[in-house]
Amino acid sequence: MNFLLKAATVIDPKSTFHQQTVDILTENGIITDINTNIKATGDIKEVKLDNLYISQGWFDSSVSFGEPGYEERETIANGLDVAAKSGFTTITLHPNTMPISDHSGAIGFLLAKTAQHPVKAYPIGALTVESKGIDLAELYDMRQAGAIAFGDYKKSIRNPNLLKLALLYAQNFDGLIVSFPQENQIAGKGIVNEGKHSTLLGLKGIPSLAEEMQISRDLFLLEYTGGKLHIPNISTAKSVALIREAKAKGLQVSCSTTVHHIALTDEKLTTFDTNYKVLPPLRTIDDQKALIAGIQDGTIDMITSDHQPIDIEHKNVEFDNAAYGTIGLESAFGVLNHTLGIEKTIEMLTNGKSIFKIESNVIAKNNKANFSLFTPNGDSTFTNNHVLSTSKNSIFFNHAIKGNVYGILVDNDIILQENS
Secondary structure, eight states, rough: OOOEEEEEEEEOSSSSSTTTTTEEETTTTTTEEESOOOOOOOEEEEEEEOEEEEEOOEEEEEOOOOOOTOOTTTOHHHHHHHHTTEEEEEEEOOOSSSOOOSHHHHHHHHHHHTSSSSSSSEEOSSBBGOOOOSSOOOHHHHHHOOOEEETTOOOOOOHHHHHHHHHHHGGTOOOOEEOOHHHHHHHHTTESSHHHHHEEEEEEEEOOOHHHHHHHHHHHHHHHHSSEEEEEOOSSSHHHHHHHHHHHTTTTTEEEEEHHHHHHOOGGGGGOOOGGOOSSSOOOHHHHHHHHHHTTTTTSSSEEEOOOOOOOOGGGSSSSSSSOOOOOHHHHHHHHHHOOOOHHHHHHHGGEEEEETTOOSSSSSTBOOOEEEEEEEEEEEGGGGOOOSSOOOOOOTTTTEEEEEEEEETTEEEEEEEOO
């Protein structure tokens, strides 16, 4: 289809139309005109939305659904719709399905299931067979099948030699290794951040040391082997400092943090609400400030929703027994915009594409149409009415949000929220 976006304010520092309000015409998935007062003719669909802003399509580097194996949590079809209506044009899918996505056939299945949807989904292949941390999976075969990176979701690599081999081997095909930052023997049976609040609440703690020791070890290995390493979901001040130092040395290391780690702290645990049970756990206000500083100075490359649907049977139980995880696609933009402001929010939602070698499309004539549609203004509160996922385990219920997402326009397709 052909679309004409009317009076759209562009947020794209790489575009000559940055901060300008213009009309944008797309024909057969290509931007054919950017100007003022373009007239819709023929088979062009005019799109007029209140206070419309557009940016390059947003990217989330940490998304889980349920299919195959956990369809009661989320299907691929509905999950992709959730991503689209939350403003994301591109996501990665973790291998934490049943069976684990640890071979080329599983990668092919995910690509086939997602191929017809406007949201582009890139599978992350499991680093080890069945994500058990014992033997490396067939990384090259998965890469040939379409895997974009390799990691065992929320499972750290216990054996340092295994990570060493993975970093060495993946260099043969420019592969990206993802290493979850937790030293399990230090973490022990902890379930929340170790500190004042864990002591007051009588909950076993996970010390910051567990994350920082693992990151320190992984960075030593990276310095020895070379290669490319991505450390997801960092949560402590020392982690930011370690990665800042590694980047100054010239190591090819990237990292992300989550929306909830920069917006919330472990003070929220006093309600024993299991939606606040996430991994890594919510940390302290000092950690939160350090993460935001790391975002501002470029140490942290991207922010992710770490979207992980969990069914009610595994969340509506005692805190000790509840599963880790929160949905986050629906709340990501509103919380980030409230916390960081619009320019930094858009930067952090688009920045990660280059690290995962995903094409970026500057908003300019003759480029591909790949837009997120939103309005940055308007204060409200995130409620169950905002949730589009099958599972309802949001950490951000009753949290302040700013702005609203309309949807996406990708190639010949537009997907908008029902109330847009």
